[in-house]
Amino acid sequence: MNIHEYQARALLKAAGVPMFDGDVASTPTEAEAIARRLGGTVVVKAQVHTGGRGKAGGVKLAANPAEAADVASRILGMTINGLTVHKVLVVPAADIATEAYVGLIMDRETQRPVFMVSPAGGIDIEEVAATSPEKILRLPVDPVYGLLPHQAYTLAFFLYREFAHVKAAARIVEQLYRVFTENGASLAEINPLVTTPDGRVIALDAKLTVDDNELDRRPDLALLRDESAENPAEVTARRANLTFIKLDGNVGCVVNGAGLAMATMDLVKYYGGEPANFLDIGGSSSPDKVVSALRIITADARVKAILFNIFGGITRTDDVANGIRTALAQFPVKVPIVVRLTGTNEAEAVQILTGIGMTALNDMDEAVRQVVAAAKEAA
Amino acid sequence: MSVFADHATRLVVQGITGRDGSFHARQMVEYGTNVVAGVTPGKGGLRFDDRVPVYNTVAEAVRDTGANASVIYVPPAGAAGAIYEAADAGIRLIVCITEGVPVMDMTRVLPFVRARGARLIGPNCPGLITPGEAKVGIIPGNICAPGRVGIVSRSGTLTYEIVNHLTRAGIGQSTCVGIGGDPLIGTNFIDVLQAFQDDPDTDVIVLMGEIGGTDEQKAAEFVQQNVTKPVVGFIAGQTAPKGRRMGHAGAIISGSSGTAEEKLAAFAAAGFGIMKRPVDVVELVQARL
Numbered sequence: 001m002n003i004h005e006y007q008a009r010a011l012l013k014a015a016g017v018p019m020f021d022g023d024v025a026s027t028p029t030e031a032e033a034i035a036r037r038l039g040g041t042v043v044v045k046a047q048v049h050t051g052g053r054g055k056a057g058g059v060k061l062a063a064n065p066a067e068a069a070d071v072a073s074r075i076l077g078m079t080i081n082g083l084t085v086h087k088v089l090v091v092p093a094a095d096i097a098t099e100a101y102v103g104l105i106m107d108r109e110t111q112r113p114v115f116m117v118s119p120a121g122g123i124d125i126e127e128v129a130a131t132s133p134e135k136i137l138r139l140p141v142d143p144v145y146g147l148l149p150h151q152a153y154t155l156a157f158f159l160y161r162e163f164a165h166v167k168a169a170a171r172i173v174e175q176l177y178r179v180f181t182e183n184g185a186s187l188a189e190i191n192p193l194v195t196t197p198d199g200r201v202i203a204l205d206a207k208l209t210v211d212d213n214e215l216d217r218r219p220d221l222a223l224l225r226d227e228s229a230e231n232p233a234e235v236t237a238r239r240a241n242l243t244f245i246k247l248d249g250n251v252g253c254v255v256n257g258a259g260l261a262m263a264t265m266d267l268v269k270y271y272g273g274e275p276a277n278f279l280d281i282g283g284s285s286s287p288d289k290v291v292s293a294l295r296i297i298t299a300d301a302r303v304k305a306i307l308f309n310i311f312g313g314i315t316r317t318d319d320v321a322n323g324i325r326t327a328l329a330q331f332p333v334k335v336p337i338v339v340r341l342t343g344t345n346e347a348e349a350v351q352i353l354t355g356i357g358m359t360a361l362n363d364m365d366e367a368v369r370q371v372v373a374a375a376k377e378a379a
Numbered sequence: 380m381s382v383f384a385d386h387a388t389r390l391v392v393q394g395i396t397g398r399d400g401s402f403h404a405r406q407m408v409e410y411g412t413n414v415v416a417g418v419t420p421g422k423g424g425l426r427f428d429d430r431v432p433v434y435n436t437v438a439e440a441v442r443d444t445g446a447n448a449s450v451i452y453v454p455p456a457g458a459a460g461a462i463y464e465a466a467d468a469g470i471r472l473i474v475c476i477t478e479g480v481p482v483m484d485m486t487r488v489l490p491f492v493r494a495r496g497a498r499l500i501g502p503n504c505p506g507l508i509t510p511g512e513a514k515v516g517i518i519p520g521n522i523c524a525p526g527r528v529g530i531v532s533r534s535g536t537l538t539y540e541i542v543n544h545l546t547r548a549g550i551g552q553s554t555c556v557g558i559g560g561d562p563l564i565g566t567n568f569i570d571v572l573q574a575f576q577d578d579p580d581t582d583v584i585v586l587m588g589e590i591g592g593t594d595e596q597k598a599a600e601f602v603q604q605n606v607t608k609p610v611v612g613f614i615a616g617q618t619a620p621k622g623r624r625m626g627h628a629g630a631i632i633s634g635s636s637g638t639a640e641e642k643l644a645a646f647a648a649a650g651f652g653i654m655k656r657p658v659d660v661v662e663l664v665q666a667r668l
Contacts, residue, residue, distance in 0.1 A: 106563070108592050108594070109593070111485075112486060113486070144487055184482070184483045186562075213455060213480060214483070216455065245620065255536075257534060257535045257537060258560060259532070259537030259538070259589055259615045260536040260537040260540060262537075262589065262615035262617075262618075262619055263534075263537050265619065266617045266656075267656055268618075275618060278620075283478070283535075311536040311539045311543075313518070315536075343522070344519070
């Protein structure tokens with residue numbers, strides 16, 4: 001789960017990371033009030049779950065409160081990478097001497113949290129990684145012992161020469177590590193970590209991604225989810241315990257299991273079609289989930305045909321067939337549905353589908369060929 | 380023979396009285412797996428289906444029944460604890476089916492398990508099956524048949540699809556291992572590839588990968604240097620949308636984005652037979668048996 005910059009800032013600040021005061025606004029008037037309280041020039045930053053905000057015009061300077069209101073009115077409501085901006089963060093414009101990068105990620109390979117720091121921070125850190133890898137220090141942390149003092153200093157000395165800066169940065173990486181582990185993060189980032197002309201080290205930005213698996217035991221973190229910042233269909237899907245990702249094609253797909261779902265999309269493409277979505281109904285799928293899945297897929301007018309590809313294991317294929325029957329009784333589905341199912345309770349499933357005048361295929365390739373043909377015919 | 384599980388497997392089911400645990404315990408018993416015990420704290424002394432003794436702790440189950448393998452069906456909040464307990468009780472093979480285990484828990488579980496010399500498969504995996512001998516997990520037994528093809532996969536149902544194609548074509552399997560799709564897992568492709576290479580009853584290996592990360596590229600490199608048996612590979616997600624990665628750090632650490640193209644290129648460089656569709660597995664394996 002991604003959280004907003006202003007939410008990540010609050011977590012870092014609570015852990016003691018030095019940051020400028022700032023606040024979040026939903027209206028130009030609120031932004032103006034915050035700018036007045038802060039005084040001086042401020043930065044107004046769009047709060048959306050996507051990168052490249054600055055380049056899209058979602059981060060702007062404002063010299064006074066009136067200008068802050070004006071800038072906020074232009075940023076609020078704008079769309080960045082398909083996401084609408086509902087909130088802006090207003091912070092003082094910093095006088096910056098240097099910009100560094102501090103990142104911490106859960107690394108599959110070492111199976112540990114790994115720090116990555118670079119004295120060359122800022123918006124082009126990815127390019128730094130690609131062109132001058134020597135400017136990035138990677139340091140895996142043993143989770144059993146945590147970040148050790150000498151490791152914190154190793155990271156800090158890589159960033160700064162001046163010892164006062166080093167000491168401040170060592171404390172910040174320790175605080176960031178604590179925020180990372182205590183909140184079950186998969187990513188924590190400060191970019192940039194800046195020094196000011198008067199010698200302070202300050203986190204100017206904060207980013208935190210929380211492992212979805214933490215949310216059940218951390219209702220406080222689950223509350224940070226901002227559904228208005230996500231794709232509406234994906235929100236509906238998550239509430240129904242489905243994993244759904246919208247794509248651009250016209251063949252709707254309902255599959256059990258992520259691997260099979262991806263392989264199904266690939267096969268649609270192989271036979272000349274374009275998948276409209278990724279949708280995994282998961283393991284023990286109740287008929288309700290199938291109804292929700294069909295609702296979500298049929299809400300997209302571009303979908304010209306729908307494919308079910310179900311390999312029953314834990315998933316009972318008769319549950320899926322029942323779901324299709326229930327859905328068709330509840331709302332009209334105007335596009336052809338091709339069903340492929342095999343495995344647990346297959347005979348019962350076929351009987352249910354036959355009862356409502358549908359046929360079930362047994363072979364995945366045949367089903368995909370049929371649904372692609374149906375979509376082409378309708379398009 | 381085969382790998383990890385066979386006739387000598389003496390299985391304890393952790394969470395045997397739960398909804399998933401009881402359902403799958405029955406399926407495993409029906410398949411012929413030697414299920415010697417179950418564990419549910421507070422239910423010690425019961426008999427599951429009038430047959431399998433239930434214990435409060437794994438240590439008691441090991442002491443009384445000589446259990447040497449465990450399969451875990453407990454909910455996510457208790458899964459890490461269940462793995463620690465099994466490893467501490469001296470269980471050699473621990474298979475964690477549970478989906479949704481916090482990754483932060485796994486950072487501490489993995490070194491603990493390793494220090495005790497146990498093998499963990501999963502979490503969030505379908506487990507494994509050695510057809511005709513033992514099923515540890517949830518892979519449907521009826522789609523498998525004994526044979527000489529070893530299968531290792533990150534997926535669940537996609538594995539079933541592949542196994543089903545093979546069995547219908549009369550090609551049996553030595554062992555099918557689902558290693559799980561979580562970021563931090565106990566057994567990776569390389570561990571299983573090594574086991575299949577060492578297994579005299581495996582002649583051909585099928586490796587089913589997915590987009591994301593670099594595990595498949597590493598597996599291909601390992602095959603090039605250490606595996607003499609033919610390998611057939613598949614990558615799911617060739618048409619998946621790009622750009623849904625984590626922030627800057629994710630892009631930096633992988634050094635690449637883990638696309639299907641680079642994985643398939645690594646497979647080709649290692650001499651794998653490459654499936655374009657799941658059904659291609661039959662022809663590619665047949666040509667190598």
